[in-house]
Amino acid sequence: xxxxxxxxxxxxxxxxxxxxxxxxxxxxxxxxxxxxxxxxxxxxxxxxxxxxxxxxxxxxxxxxxxxxxxxxxxxxxxxxxxxxxxxxxxxxxxxxxxxxxxxxxxxxxxxxxxxxxxxxxxxxxxxxxxxxxxxxxxxxxxxxxxxxxxxxxxxxxxxxxxxxxxxxxxxxxxxxxxxxxxxxxxxxxxxxxxxxxxxxxxxxxxxxxxxxxxxxxxxxxxxxxxxxxxxxxxxxxxxxxxxxxxxxxxxxxxxxxxxxxxxxxxxxxxxxxxxxxxxxxxxxxxxxxxxxxxxxxxxxxxxxxxxxxxxxxx
Ligand code: GRF
Numbered sequence: 124x125x126x127x128x129x130x131x132x133x134x135x136x137x138x139x140x141x142x143x144x145x146x147x148x149x150x151x152x153x154x155x156x157x158x159x160x161x162x163x164x165x166x167x168x169x170x171x172x173x174x175x176x177x178x179x180x181x182x183x184x185x186x187x188x189x190x191x192x193x194x195x196x197x198x199x200x201x202x203x204x205x206x207x208x209x210x211x212x213x214x215x216x217x218x219x220x221x222x223x224x225x226x227x228x229x230x231x232x233x234x235x236x237x238x239x240x241x242x243x244x245x246x247x248x249x250x251x252x253x254x255x256x257x258x259x260x261x262x263x264x265x266x267x268x269x270x271x272x273x274x275x276x277x278x279x280x281x282x283x284x285x286x287x288x289x290x291x292x293x294x295x296x297x298x299x300x301x302x303x304x305x306x307x308x309x310x311x312x313x314x315x316x317x318x319x320x321x322x323x324x325x326x327x328x329x330x331x332x333x334x335x336x337x338x339x340x341x342x343x344x345x346x347x348x349x350x351x352x353x354x355x356x357x358x359x360x361x362x363x364x365x366x367x368x369x370x371x372x373x374x375x376x377x378x379x380x381x382x383x384x385x386x387x388x389x390x391x392x393x394x395x396x397x398x399x400x401x402x403x404x405x406x407x408x409x410x411x412x413x414x415x416x417x418x419x420x421x422x423x424x425x426x427x428x429x430x431x432x433x434x435x436x437x
Contacts, residue, residue, distance in 0.1 A: 127310035127406060130158040130205040132196065132213040137168015138295060139211035139232055139302050144175055146303030153311040158203035160196060162215055178203060184215065193221035200225075206407055209306055210264065219266045229264040230309065232302050234294050236260060236276055241269035246287040246294065256280055257290050259298045261305040275305035310406075316365045319403045320355050323367055326414050327353050330421045331433045344417075350424035353417055356391065356400060365404040367413065369420035370397055 129147075131140040137159070144156050159172035164181040172179050180199040184192040192215075200208060210231040222229070235245035237260040249257040256278040265271035277297040281290060312318045320342050327333055327344035334347045338354065345351035354368040366389070371377055374396035380388040381399075391400040401416070422430055 125406070126152070127154040127313075128157045128204055128206045129154045129209055129306065129310070130160060130200050130203055130207075131156060131172075131209045131211050133159060133161050133166050133168045133211050134163050134214040135166055135168065135212050137166060137171060137211065139298055140168045140209075141171055142299035143209060143211065143303050143306065144172065144177065146307070152303075153307050154207070157205060158199065160199050162192065162196070162213070189216070190218050190220060193218045197221060197224055207306070207310060208264075209302070211302070216268065217264070222264055222266050225264070227263065230261055230274065230306060231264050231269070231271075232298055233260050233262065233269050234258075234291065234298065236278060237262060237269060237273055244287070246290040250281060250285055250287060250290065254281060257294055259294050259301055261302055274309055275301055277301045313406045313408065314365075314404045316357050316404070319365050319408075320357070322408075322410060323353065323355050323403070323413070323417075326410070326417050327421075330417065331425075332429060333421070346421070346425055346429065349426065352420040352424045354391075355403075359392070364402055366391070366400040366402045367416070368394060368398050368400045369416045370423040371399045371420075373397060 129143070131143055133140050140159055146152055147154060147156050156177050158178050158180060159169060160180040161169055162182065162184045164183055166181070169179045169181060182192070182195050182199070206228065208225050208229040210229065233241070233245070234257070235241070235249065236256065236258040240248045246257055258276060258278040260273050260276045262269070262273045263271040277300065279290070279294045279297050324335065324342065328335065332347045332349070333344055336343050336345065338351070341357060342355045343351055344353040352370060356364065356366045356368055358364065368391050371380070377390060377396055377399055381390065387402050387405060389400050391398050425433065
């Protein structure tokens with residue numbers, strides 16, 4: 124299994140970046156660091172990354188609009204064939220365009236137990252509020268600052284006499300542990316059968332009159348009292364694959380798809396020429412495209428009246 128390609132964006136010391144990088148040295152780590160990039164050419168973390176043989180990129184934001192700078196960073200990320208972006212002390216507010224380009228693929232670490240204390244001075248605010256714990260959170264990045272679904276958190280006890288610096292130092296230890304673990308789980312999830320079935324399920328069941336049954340051990344989606352339009356093949360006869368099976372126009376299309384991408388598409392055993400199997404366990408699925416495959420397959424089996432009604436509602 125190829126490792127997920129992660130780029131880390133930093134502005135300063137980059138100790139979280141270092142933690143991600145050292146964790147990635149383990150053979151079984153599901154990600155690799157392919158780029159460390161910064162808006163600050165003097166960021167100490169760049170030198171460390173270079174010394175570790177990681178590609179680096181720096182471009183100051185000074186004199187540039189937010190969008191123009193984000194575009195430059197985006198290009199560097201694309202050039203490095205980045206799959207996921209990890210923000211690690213990247214002190215920039217991001218444009219909605221940039222956030223949109225990396226939706227679901229950009230994580231951030233924040234030194235508080237979100238949703239408490241978004242923004243700056245988190246430790247000071249936790250101490251002042253008399254909280255028993257500070258801590259850190261890893262979350263997906265959305266357009267709102269320090270918002271977005273929380274993927275993991277570690278609480279850190281506040282000690283009597285703690286200052287914001289002493290607490291920050293302990294929280295940083297927790298950050299270093301948390302970030303690589305959460306990032307690993309997040310990138311690995313895209314190849315886990317449970318996650319993949321759930322993604323297909325949500326999409327298939329959103330189609331009109333859809334229902335789910337189990338057929339030969341496979342989750343299978345059809346129209347109530349009607350025909351099936353999708354199956355998820357799970358380790359069929361121990362082939363180790365997770366694949367979505369949908370209807371297609373026939374043998375020509377089947378052959379064409381397999382020719383275009385023989386790693387991803389294959390002829391599903393026992394299903395004949397009217398179906399194609401597409402592997403979901405290769406990582407980085409285009410779920411919008413899968414939505415279209417499911418809708419098309421649904422249309423291929425839906426009774427005319429129902430299809431017309433669905434068109435009408437849409
Ligand atoms: C960390 O506290 C992180 O939570 C916050 O910025 C700090 C970056 O520290 N987003 P470092 O550069 O990783 O050492």
